[in-house]
Structures are given as C-alpha cells and as structure tokens.
Amino acid sequence: MRIVAIEHITLDGVMQGPGRPDEDTRDGFAHGGWAAERAGDEAVTSEWGRRLAASGGYLLGRRTYQEVLGHWNAEGGPFRDALNNAPKYVASGTLTEPLPWPNSTLLGGDVPAAVAALRDTPGDDLHIMGSGGLIKSLAPRGLVDEYLLCVHPVVLGSGRRLFAEGFAPSAFDVDDVTTSAGGILVARYRPRPSAGAGHGS
Numbered sequence: 001m002r003i004v005a006i007e008h009i010t011l012d013g014v015m016q017g018p019g020r021p022d023e024d025t026r027d028g029f030a031h032g033g034w035a036a037e038r039a040g041d042e043a044v045t046s047e048w049g050r051r052l053a054a055s056g057g058y059l060l061g062r063r064t065y066q067e068v069l070g071h072w073n074a075e076g077g078p079f080r081d082a083l084n085n086a087p088k089y090v091a092s093g094t095l096t097e098p099l100p101w102p103n104s105t106l107l108g109g110d111v112p113a114a115v116a117a118l119r120d121t122p123g124d125d126l127h128i129m130g131s132g133g134l135i136k137s138l139a140p141r142g143l144v145d146e147y148l149l150c151v152h153p154v155v156l157g158s159g160r161r162l163f164a165e166g167f168a169p170s171a172f173d174v175d176d177v178t179t180s181a182g183g184i185l186v187a188r189y190r191p192r193p194s195a196g197a198g199h200g201s
Contacts, residue, residue, distance in 0.1 A: 001056055001123040002145040003115065005135055006048065007162055008035045010152055014159035015132055018152075023067065024160075031156045043180035044150050051148065056124030057087030057103075059115065061131035065090045068129070069101045089118065089126065091134050112141050119143060132160055140168070144191065147172075151185040 008018040017024035017032030019039075024032060038044070060068070065088065072080045088104045091111040099106055107114040115138055118126065128135060128144070138144050149162075172189040179185055 001119060001121060002125045003059060003119055003128065003138065003143055004051070004125045004146045004148060005128040005131075005144055006051060006148045007129070008150045008152060009162050010034065010154045010156050010159075012155045012157065013161040013163055014156045015130070015162045016160040024063075026160070029159050031159060034154055034156060035150075035152055038152060038180075038182045038184060041180045041182040041184055043178055043182075043186055044184055047148070047150075047178075047186055051125070052082070052127065054124055055086065055127050057089065057126055058083075059089045059118075059126045059128050059131070059134070060091070061134040062090065062092035062095055063133075064130035065092075065099075065101075065104070073101065089115075091115075091131075091137075112137055112143060115143050116141070119145075132162060132164075135162070136164070139191075142191070142193075147189040147191075149185075149187055149189060151187070153183040 007015050009015045014031075014034075016026070016029050018035035019033060020036070021032040069083055069088075072083055084102045086103060088099075088101065089107050090099060090104055091107045091114075093108060095106060095108075097106050111134070135144060147162075171192045173192060175188040175190065177185065177187040
C-alpha cells in the first residue's frame with residue numbers, strides 16, 4: 001500500500017489549525033480556522049471525498065488522532081461513523097492501549113519501521129491528515145509516497161509548516177493540478193526516488 005499525505009496549506013506553507021480557531025494554538029498560533037471560509041469548495045471536497053472513499057485507513061499522529069476523533073465523536077454526523085469504522089494506525093510514544101476510538105492500532109517504538117512494514121503489505125492507500133510531526137519522521141526515509149496538497153490563497157506569516165526549516169533539498173513530480181473556483185490549488189506531488197533524504201529533525 002502507499003502512504004499519502006492529504007493536507008490543507010497556505011501559500012507560505014502553514015498547515016497548522018486550518019479548521020477552527022481553537023483547533024491548534026501551540027506556540028501562540030492565533031490564525032486558526034484560516035481554511036474555513038473555503039470549506040465547501042467543490043473541487044476540494046470532491047477530491048477529498050474520492051480519495052477517502054477508496055482509503056485503506058488513516059495513519060495519524062497522537063495529537064491529530066485525539067483532536068480529530070474527539071471533535072467528530074462529539075459533533076456527530078457522517079464523519080463520525082466514517083472515521084470510527086475506518087482502520088486507524090496511531091503513532092505515539094505516550095498513548096497506551098486500548099485506544100479510545102474503534103478500529104485503532106497503536107504504533108509505538110520505532111514508528112518508521114512499523115510504517116515501512118505496513119507499506120509493504122497489499123491494500124489501498126493509507127492517508128495521513130494533519131500529523132506534521134509524523135510526516136517529518138517518515139519523509140527522510142522515503143515513506144511518504146505522495147502529497148495531495150490543497151494550497152489556499154492565504155499568507156499567514158507564522159505557524160507550523162509542512163516543509164519546515166531543516167527540510168533537505170528535494171525534488172517532486174507534479175500531477176493533476178486543478179485550480180478551484182475559490183482559488184485553491186489542488187495538486188498531487190510525488191517525491192522523486194533520488195529525493196529520499198527528507199527532513200532534518
């Protein structure tokens with residue numbers, strides 16, 4: 001199976017807190033909810049829906065797992081059932097089993113090795129959402145096969161970035177670029193094999 005990161009980012013690469021003002025306020029981040037006004041963008045929802053309908057499950061960091069599942073289990077609606085029913089692999093050095101939400105498997109210890117073993121099994125794509133720290137641990141080892149990025153026409157000037165300082169020089173191939181009616185660039189990026197070195201820590 002492949003590992004695919006699906007992310008909302010700004011023009012300056014910020015991925016922190018796209019959905020709600022209080023979603024992620026780490027480091028004093030005060031711009032949460034920056035993607036909310038374009039939340040119903042048809043091109044974005046269509047692409048996300050198509051991908052997630054054929055998903056083999058989710059690969060999530062601890063914080064994203066707790067925040068996303070906690071929010072939707074409290075909120076209710078179809079996202080709650082879809083998330084609860086899907087396989088979820090959670091990378092964490094602090095959580096212990098049993099995990100709180102159904103169909104969740106804890107990946108502790110050497111997370112990149114555990115993800116590499118998952119990646120070597122047959123199946124549909126595993127999708128990462130959010131989970132910037134997890135991506136930083138996987139990318140240097142060539143374990144992220146594709147990035148589906150929704151680039152919003154917004155610059156924030158601060159916040160946690162997908163490709164932060166310390167990311168090694170890397171090359172990508174670009175596929176299926178679409179610009180939505182709301183100005184969001186939706187594109188698939190595939191790391192070239194020679195770009196196996198990713199982030200520094």
